């Protein structure tokens with residue numbers, strides 16, 4: 001059937017690539033543009049004719065300005081610190097709770113799980129005012145604690161991990177109890193190793209969300225020393241050096257690069273992880 | 281005491297000692313207690329506080345406040361900027377949702393149609409999902425720049441004079457919606473691809489035997505109907521994200537010009553944290569919360585149904 | 591060493607009673623099988639013995655001591671599960687070594703990361719390795735020790751599960767349908783291996799299955815359960831020849847025992863055999879207790895509906911007239927060659943006839959009571 005219409009099939013393939021290249025260009029253009037500008041001297045950016053690759057290479061200069069005029073590495077380190085702390089604390093809180101909800105029998109379990117489900121409904125932005133007030137009362141605004149504390153509890157994490165823990169057969173846990181493992185040892189030695197893909201998915205979800213978040217850092221933080229990347233680039237833009245497009249674009253590259261590189265290295269993990277976490 | 285009584289007594293003893301030693305009860309509570317405390321302290325407590333704030337005239341920094349009933353809500357509903365923000369958000373969602381869903385669907389179908397360059401296309405379309413929006417919004421700002429921006433340069437090359445996209449009341453929201461589609465497209469694509477993978481091959485075989493073997497026939501009789509639930513899911517998800525649009529607005533237009541691109545979440549931020557009118561901001565939050573909760577519930581419903589079908 | 595005594599065990603989940611007043615003594619070193627249809631509470635009872643589940647009332651006594659306040663690991667029992675319950679992320683060696691490690695290593699030595707470096711661990715690990723290897727070679731899995739459970743066949747996983755259970759020399763072995771996930775051939779082979787293991791270890795085995803053939807071939811004694819009730823405990827041949835309860839008679843033996851109600855019996859014009867009690871409502875007889883004869887006046891008559899030739903035996907399905915049920919007859923290949931459609935008469939050995947009352951309880955004739963006593 002298909003073999004009888006080789007032309008049509010060929011045309012289909014060409015059409016597929018034509019459309020996909022177009023949409024891929026739409027998706028990639030900002031990245032290309034960003035890198036291109038980050039390598040150009042100011043006068044070339046404002047020139048009437050446009051070249052993708054700079055005629056006068058000004059990349060070193062631009063990146064040097066970006067790195068010295070603003071604490072770019074500080075932003076990245078802050079992002080790393082805040083994201084790691086948030087994720088670690090989330091795991092510390094979520095894992096025992098999810099295990100108990102999935103595998104232990106105790107009075108009030110179902111009520112608690114309903115509460116977790118209700119918690120899933122609350123968008124974090126809607127809690128910004130009371131969180132802000134709370135941190136203000138304790139004098140914690142403009143600190144790492146302000147960036148981390150509101151995110152320590154993740155109803156989503158509890159829900160997701162509970163689903164995964166439930167899929168582990170009871171017999172495994174019974175075997176572990178007979179083998180002499182205590183409950184916390186069961187969590188550590190059995191549940192966590194058996195659900196690493198789920199934990200990785202949750203980790204990717206959590207880290208991507210908080211690395212890229214602007215809303216909350218904008219509220220909680222004023223000083224550059226503890227800014228996360230998403231806020232840092234804004235501070236840089238509003239700074240003197242940020243008025244020049246070359247260094248600003250270089251700064252954007254530095255901010256955006258870590259996650260993108262991680263993504264390109266572990267594509268499948270990221271895509272599956274983010275898809276799994278939303279569909280659960 | 282009869283033997284029966286003794287017997288019963290012994291059994292009751294066994295029961296209580298058992299509950300104590302099996303310890304599952306105590307252990308369960310021990311394991312959930314940190315989560316429970318945080319759940320109350322950081323989620324439900326604050327949620328209740330928002331509702332409470334919304335009934336007061338409190339401003340940050342002042343030490344007194346009064347309960348003023350629904351005055352904040354009344355003020356909100358008579359405030360034209362609130363209605364502007366609400367309609368803008370709806371318009372924004374009205375552009376972003378169909379744009380993202382349709383483009384995502386087309387891209388997913390094309391990517392899955394044959395293996396050529398599949399990995400590259402998938403990664404390329406997904407890249408915006410991963411990127412930090414505040415930084416990329418700055419980049420988009422330069423692309424939409426009236427003179428040096430890529431968009432107007434390209435339009436100029438074919439003889440069209442572009443406008444100042446982000447400073448023009450007619451185009452600011454449109455430009456933001458374009459950025460929204462740019463970022464959401466890859467995610468919709470991924471969800472559609474996973475939906476496509478779940479379509480059983482037998483259905484295509486059956487359709488082919490029934491005479492539906494052209495590409496369009498297969499699409500119409502098998503693929504699209506099978507993608508129905510995923511599509512609904514993507515629609516709701518994208519709608520939810522559209523209502524949460526903030527970063528691009530904050531970075532590029534701050535709601536301007538003349539509130540042409542003001543949206544709910546940005547309004548909420550400005551009122552609460554720029555003007556520090558917490559009571560008013562809380563009222564706005566309550567409205568916002570109601571909308572998101574409604575969308576999330578719809579989404580949960582859909583997920584549940586999908587689980588039941590499979 | 592370890593005899594087990596269950597006293598008035600009751601257990602319900604919510605409203606449904608799953609185990610109803612079960613009392614059972616299991617002797618030291620015995621191979622006892624719990625048999626019954628699935629969902630009748632066998633696994634629940636086993637989990638109660640293991641301490642994985644708390645009974646609502648009653649007590650479990652092991653080796654003369656009540657263990658109700660002991661946690662599973664303190665009860666000196668090992669369990670083999672239907673799904674094997676191997677830890678998928680651990681190698682076979684680590685799976686088998688785990689119960690030894692948790693028992694021999696101190697709390698500090700078991701801590702993550704730091705435990706490994708603590709003094710004394712090396713010597714213990716060496717001893718554990720030797721024991722694991724010994725158990726593995728006994729079960730013929732020594733060459734698999736470095737693999738993960740996912741890379742093993744069903745039979746190999748089964749052996750690893752056995753190894754994990756036996757490596758710490760428990761006083762009691764609990765097995766919950768350990769063979770039900772294997773194919774038929776492997777199942778027969780593993781049956782023999784488990785029997786051999788029991789003989790070699792000499793400890794108490796409590797074995798759960800829904801397969802009466804397994805129960806009959808493997809056990810010293812069989813306990814029959816239905817719907818949470820323990821119906822009868824006895825040696826296999828005792829349950830076969832001398833069931834107390836119609837449900838036991840029907841569960842044990844393949845093909846199933848023939849049951850004909852007295853009403854049918856008489857409506858078919860056959861005379862009740864001599865010595866049938868007045869309270870008897872059902873008469874039961876095994877397929878081998880029936881002979882084929884010419885249709886006759888005062889006996890049960892029927893028509894052959896199908897013939898199953900197993901080579902060594904031939905089973906005839908005989909439909910009784912007027913929809914009064916069917917009877918399976920075992921005959922020898924040499925004796926008769928019947929084909930479907932042939933009318934036959936049934937000749938039943940009166941000594942092998944079992945009588946049951948309306949409640950399904952066995953009624954004994956005077957001579958049978960004497961014989962049983």
Ligand SMILES: Nc1ncnc2c1ncn2[C@@H]1O[C@H](COP(=O)(O)OP(=O)(O)O)[C@@H](O)[C@H]1O
Pocket residue numbers: 603608626627628629630631632633634635
């Ligand atoms: N954790 C539980 N919660 C509620 N019901 C249960 C639970 N475990 C078992 N049951 C019920 O108890 C009955 C007996 O189960 P089980 O002991 O596993 O039967 P068997 O092993 O004989 O097949 C079944 O009807 C089962 O549905």
Ligand SMILES: [Mg+2]
Pocket residue numbers: 629632633634766767
């Ligand atoms: Mg069972």
